[in-house]
Amino acid sequence: MKRNIPIDAIPEPTRAELEILQVLWEFGPSTVRFVNDTLNAHRDVNYTSTLKQMQIMADKGILKRDERQMKHIYIPVEAENKTKDQLLNRFVNTLYKGSASKLVMQLLGNEKTSKEDLDAIKQMLKKLDK
Numbered sequence: 001m002k003r004n005i006p007i008d009a010i011p012e013p014t015r016a017e018l019e020i021l022q023v024l025w026e027f028g029p030s031t032v033r034f035v036n037d038t039l040n041a042h043r044d045v046n047y048t049s050t051l052k053q054m055q056i057m058a059d060k061g062i063l064k065r066d067e068r069q070m071k072h073i074y075i076p077v078e079a080e081n082k083t084k085d086q087l088l089n090r091f092v093n094t095l096y097k098g099s100a101s102k103l104v105m106q107l108l109g110n111e112k113t114s115k116e117d118l119d120a121i122k123q124m125l126k127k128l129d130k
């Protein structure tokens with residue numbers, strides 16, 4: 001069942017869908033077998049679960065399915081940066097009332113922030129200040 005869904009109407013991916021998208025963004029268009037094998041490198045995932053999830057994602061308009069070959073190839077509809085920007089904006093709006101500074105302050109207050117990360121942030125701020 002194929003539906004033509006406008007790009008702006010593509011639903012927010014679930015956590016499981018994001019794992020699949022991460023594989024496709026990293027390695028490019030892929031078969032279900034490849035995605036499943038890649039996911040299995042981190043945790044046990046049943047092939048039929050991956051297949052069903054990717055079929056659902058295609059039905060929702062998150063993935064496109066190239067059916068020209070015997071093995072179907074799945075391709076993300078949106079670029080990685082666009083999806084991450086949309087998720088980040090929703091996250092900041094929901095948890096930080098739209099304040100990026102509150103998010104950054106919480107991140108910088110986190111003990112896991114490395115010196116290298118802090119240096120990179122300082123450099124980015126210097127570039128933005130110019």
